[in-house]
Each structure stands twice: as structure tokens, then as C-alpha cells.
Amino acid sequence: MLDTPIKLNDVSLKYRDFTALDNVSFEVAAGQTMALLGHNGAGKSSLIKIILGLISPTSGAVKVMGVNATSGKGKREVNLGYLPEDVSFYNKLTGLEVLSYFAALKGVSRSRVTSLIEEFGLEYAQDRQLKTYSKGMKQRLGVAQAILSEPNILLLDEPTVGLDPQASQFLYGKINQLKYAGCAVVISTHELSLVESQLDRALIMSKGRRLALGSCYELRSASPLHTTINFSGLTKQVSGNAYLRQFYRDGLLHFRGEQKAELIQHLVSQCQIFDFELKEPRLEDIYHELMGQESHSQAEQL
């Protein structure tokens, strides 16, 4: 298996005078989950379609499992799973028929279909028409469809939209199983709080441009947003500690991500603390901060 199944280098996509993607580059390694984050129209779906080989970029290089995705050979040579956003399948067919149909198109065995139906807890409804399925059941069927061939690459567009927390957790559990087996997973989503604990890296986009790329740790470190620490007796400890005073504000210690290790080391060695509360900026906070910066810089340009 390739170490880096997905490689995009300076990919741009232009429609006449509209730029859908502007020099976007990223890689997704085997066994890694990458989240594509951005507002509607940021270019997330275009990126997925480019990886799928459904559209060709105006410029740049796209390699999927070492194959040039723009050559059209990609989807025939690459074992890839995909779940489009809000797919409703064929309402008159049963769950088993739908999954068997897609399995036949991929040349996947009937036994795999049966085992997936069981694995996703759909055996009780397998002979019911899809029009009787709930949103969660359809989404489970959709993910089962995407992983039919145990793909090397899994592309999911809003996989958990409209699902209850339990159903979302179940789907992420299944996705993680594949990830641990070495699958490269790309998830496009707006549900930042949900995806934060699942991703290895995130690409934050706005209007076709890359705003940030990295792990949650890297994004936090690069963010101007502060992490805070609180513990009992903090004010007393700060009064006699010049090092801590520089971080002290409003009853808390405020510091940036890259200062965390040093500060915690200082607290452990110099202060008598038994417990502390650490609040790091969430992915959602970093996202909003980046979006705010972006709109501010655009307003300045105008």
C-alpha cells in the first residue's frame, strides 16, 4: 500500500471568471483522517470530485494511489469508497437490493453484502423498501455502500448531517476501523465539534483558498487564540511568581499553544497544585477566528 494515497499539488479550478479552487495543496497519508472544513461554496465538494476524477482541475497535479486522477484511469484502478452528501438512493428498492446493486457494480461478493448488513444493524430492515427507512438508517446504508470493497481511500461528504449523536458515533466508529486498517479517509463536514476528536488533520478553506492545514495541535499552536489554565489558589500563587504574572488575566492563566509545555512544566515544578482545569480553543473557535480574519482582510482590501 502507498504511504500517501492522496496527493494534491497546486490544484486550481476555474470556471470562466470564477475561481472555485486556488492553488490548493495537501496530502493524506494511509491510516489518516483529513477533515475538509469551510463555508458552503468554499470548494470542499470540488476537491472531492477532483480526487474522484469526476472533474479535472484547470491546473495542478492530482495523484490518487499513485495514479494521475485527471487521466480518467483513476476510478478503474483505485479501490475507492464514496458517500455523496444527502444521498437518498432508490426508494422503491429494499436495503438489501440497493447494497447488492452497488456490490455487483464493484464486483463485491454477496457474502460481504450480508455481513455489512449485519454489521450495520440493518438485517431487520433489509427486505423493506428504502422509503420506509429513517435518515439514520439510510446514512448507515450509505456508509456500508462506501466501504463495500474495503477501500484504500474513503471520501465522505457530510456523513453525519441530520444524525443523532449515537448514530454519528456509530458511523465514526466504523470509519475509524477502516482508518486503523490503513485507509486514507477524507471527510467534508460542517459539524466541527463532532469531527474534532476523529480527525488527524484538517484543511480549512475559504472561497477556494487554503486558510490553514494541520493537526488540531498544529492549528492551535498557530492560532492567536489562548489556552487557559485555572486551579485552586491560582491568584495566591501568581502574586509571588513573576513568570506566571505575565500570563495572568481575569483570574486565569492565558497562553498560546506553543507555550503550553513550558508553562505546565513550570507549574508542576514551581507551584503546589493538585489538579488544574485546562481549556484549549476548540476547532470551532479556531475556524471562526480564521474566518473572521479572512473577512477582515477582505474588507481591508476593498
Added chain:
Amino acid sequence: MNIHRPRSPIFIIAYKEICDSSRNRWLAFMGCMFLLLSLSVSFAGSAVTGSLYLPELDSLMSSLSTISVFIIPLAAILLCYDSFVGEEESGTLLLLLSYPLTRSQIIFGKLLGHITVMLVATGFAFGLTAALLLLVGEQYHSGELVMAFAQFLLSSNLLALTFILLSYIVSLKCTEKAKAIGCLLLLWFLFVLIYDLLLLTLLVSDFSFANQLLINVLIAMSPTDLYRAINLVAIEGEGANSLAMIVSTDWGLSAMYLLFLLWIVVLTFISHRIFKGKPL
């Protein structure tokens, strides 16, 4: 994992379309509709004259084709109007395109599935009618009757194929199912009623410019008129009207079938081109 030796995607897609039509009860509905139509024309068609008798084979086929020219295109349109726009709305078109399939395989799979549905429905209805006529109609020569119905079935399914392909083109161009069905009903209205009426007006008028060649070209330009002409020329009896007389002077039956095939080839090419260039 256990990977099967894959069947051709064309057959897999065709089979799914047949299952879909059967589950939608389209197959049963169309079969019953065609059966009702052919039985009433065959066994009760003479009621308007005040007595009940089995018509001559020529006039029976003429009556059947006159009614089928309305019903068969409509059935094909209702079967296929959402073939692409429906899949696009439900998100499955994008999903299918992410599979290791070519767009040609998708279009030919759908075409094979839909024409099989039409063949089964028309074959059941008109085949059963022919069998009943053979059983009860002593005046019919079995060979002639079978040949007449076989010819009628062939031309009816060519007409169905033409309208299936027209439905694909509209379905590929439209962004909503409602728009697609609206456009197709308008096309049906134009081809089946308006164009036909204009052509007949031209035939009965004695315009000097309406020479033989022009009329033949005008007939060839509409699949419904080509269908009428094929059936009327094939009858070559008392049922044949002016349309058949005019066409038969210049073109034989095989030439008209070739023209029908040309329609199908051109429409297949156009729908294929549109699908290939369809933005996603």
C-alpha cells in the same frame, strides 16, 4: 476479500432498471394498459358499426397502430423522464459516476433495461391478443396474423426506443423532474398531435411545393409519422390511406426501418454526447 468476477455493468444497471419498473408497478400497469387497448380494438372495435364481429387483419392492424401511436410514446416518456434528473436529485448519479463505470455503460444499461420493460409489456399484451385471435378468429390465416403482429411489435418498440432516447436527452438537460416531464409532454404533444396534423393538412391540400420528396422528408422527420407510415405500408390493403400510398411509392418498408434506426443512432449519439459533457 472475496471479489466476484464482475458481470457487465450494462446488465447490472439494466436489471436494476427492470426491478425498479416492476417495483413501481410500471411494468404491470403498461402491460395491462396495452392489453386492454389491443383487446378492445380487436374484439369490441366493431361495436361502433352496430354489430360485433372480428375485423379484417388489415383494418385491425391499422386501428391498433392508430391508437398505439398515442399510447406507446406516452408510456416510454412516463417510464424514463426521470432516468437522469431523478438520479441527480437523489444523489445517486454522482455516486454511480464514482464507480468503475463509463458513462456509456450507464446510458446503455438504462437503455437496455427500459427497452426490455417496453418489450415485455408490449409482447405480453399484443402477444396475448394475437394468441386469442388465433384461437377464436377462424378467418385469420395464422402465418399472416403472426407476421402482422411481429411487424407491429417491432415497429412499436422502435417507436418506444426513440421516445426513451428523447426522454434521456430531456432528462439530462433538465435540472428538475417536474421540468423534464413538462418538456417531454410538450414534445409528445408536438410529435403525436401537432406535427401529424400539419402533415396531414399538407397531404390533403394540393400545394404545388408539397412534392413527393418534401412529403417523404417531412414523414422521416417525425418518428410517429414514420411509425404510422411503416404500419400502413406493411398492411398494403384497404386500411392503407393516403399517407401509406404516398410513402410506398418512393420508399420500401426496409428503407423506413432504416430511417427509424437512423433516428435511434442519432438520438443515442446526442444523449451520449450530452451525458459526457454534463457538468457535475
